[in-house]
Every structure is written in structure tokens, then in C-alpha cells.
Amino acid sequence: MKIKVARCAGFCFGVKRAINIAESALKELKGRDRIYSFGAIIHNPQVVEELFKKGLRVINNLEKIKGGTVIISSHGAPLETVEDIKRKGIKLIDATCPFVKYAQNIVKDLKKDGYEIIIVGDSAHPEVKALKSIAGKNKKSKKIGVISQTTQNKENYINEIKKILNRDFSEVKIFNTICNDTSKRQSATRRLLEDCDLMIVIGGKNSANTKRLWQICKESGVDSFHVETEPEVNKNWFNGKKRVGITSGASTPDSMVKKIIERIRRF
Ligand code: SF4
Known part of the structure; x- marks a missing residue:
């Protein structure tokens, strides 16, 4: 069985940038200020969990917080939220993707x-x-x-x-506002589908761009599965398959792609 990985795996520019902004703020402010992200900073629960361990708390409204620093996620935030943050005198760091x-x-x-x-x-x-x-x-x-x-x-x-x-x-x-990374990832996935009899899509179940890749795979008619972590990968999926394609969303860490490839190799 051959395993092929789509070009364009790993974090996109906007996700890398948002994580770097959050990590710098955590380093700089830890112990001196509470740091929140408004919504998940990126749509990958494992990365959000790692940042939680470093001190980043996810909030979905501003009601319960007094002070601290709020990071706007890579997806941006509604105008009213930004205005509320400023009105409440809360420090704001904007990690919205350009x-x-x-x-x-x-x-x-x-x-x-x-x-x-x-x-x-x-x-x-x-x-x-x-x-x-x-x-x-x-x-x-x-x-x-x-x-x-x-x-x-x-x-x-x-x-x-x-x-x-x-x-x-x-x-x-x-206006074509589909970002370059999304277009490239979708094209790389389509190319890979031409040469595979099974596709594994890796990424957050809440990640919009991962769900689009999953949609493309399903519509192609090739057997496809969407997973977030390696325990979800089922040995039976590979019965009789010769060429497995791997594609991943813009907020999926390379380390998760590697873990899943290792698990498939063990099968
Ligand atoms: S997928 Fe595109 S728009 Fe979204 S964060 Fe990445 S680069 Fe930015």
C-alpha cells in the first residue's frame, strides 16, 4: 500500500501568525495579566488545548471578564465585540488573518x-x-x-x-476572496484524488477549510474519512486499498499528520 501526502500540508500563513501572536503574548504577559482568545484562536482543538496549558483561555462572550487581554482569533470578530472590548478598557491584540x-x-x-x-x-x-x-x-x-x-x-x-x-x-x-492557501490545498487534494482509492482528511471537525476538503473528497466518489487524531483511524478502512492519500486542513499541525501516517504504516 502506498501513502501519498498532498502538497500544502501543515499550517497556513494566517494560522501560523495567530499562534505566534498568542505565544508571544503568553510569554510576555504570563503571570502579569489574564489572556483570553475570543473564540478558538484557530479551529484545531488539540492546538487550542496546548495553548490552554500555556495559559490562554477561550471566551465566547465578554460578560464574565473584567480586564485582562483579549486576542481576536484568526477568523476576526464582530464589530460589536471589538467595540465592547475597547469600551470595557480591555487590552486588545488582533490576530485576524490579513x-x-x-x-x-x-x-x-x-x-x-x-x-x-x-x-x-x-x-x-x-x-x-x-x-x-x-x-x-x-x-x-x-x-x-x-x-x-x-x-x-x-x-x-x-x-x-x-x-x-x-x-x-x-x-x-x-470578488475572489478565497485565500491562496485554500485554493492551493483544494487543488492539491483534487490532484491526489485522481491517483488514490482512499483519502484521509485530517483536521478539526470545526474547521471550515478542512470540511471543504472533506466535501471535495466525498463528492469525488473516492472512499474518504475525516479524522482529527490518530486513534480515530480504523484498520478496516484500508482493506484492499492500494493507494492512500492524505490531505489536511490549514490549522492541522504537521505533527498530527506524521502521527497518523505512522499509525497507517503500522497497519
Ligand atoms: S486559511 Fe487562508 S484566510 Fe484562513 S487563516 Fe489561513 S491563510 Fe488566513
């Missing part, structure tokens, strides 16, 4: 210019919640601005754009 910031700035400009803003993405995801808060109350308009969540699957995005183009519009502005 690609997410870029999408936020587009939404700000579209709003200023009176466009109806359509965000293609998962409405419950923190990145989309933050974008929606910037867009504010949308009014129906013949001037339409369209952006996608940075981790969107390109095919999904194109399908949604086609539907929007059926509307009565005077102008449509479409």
Missing part, C-alpha cells in the same frame, strides 16, 4: 458605496459573523457586491454566483 481583513475591507467599501452585500459562506462561522456585522442591515438593491468566505470551495462559490446573476441587477461586483 486575508480575512482584506475581505472585511471589501465589505466596508461596498457598504459605503450602497451595494447590497452577499457573503457566500457558512453563516454560523465566526469569519462570516464578523463580515455580516460589518455589512450591517442589507437593503435589496440592483447594485450587488459578492464575496466569499476565505475558505470557501470554489465550485460552491461559482454556483452561488450563477444564481445571483439570474437576479434583476444593474451592476454586480464579484
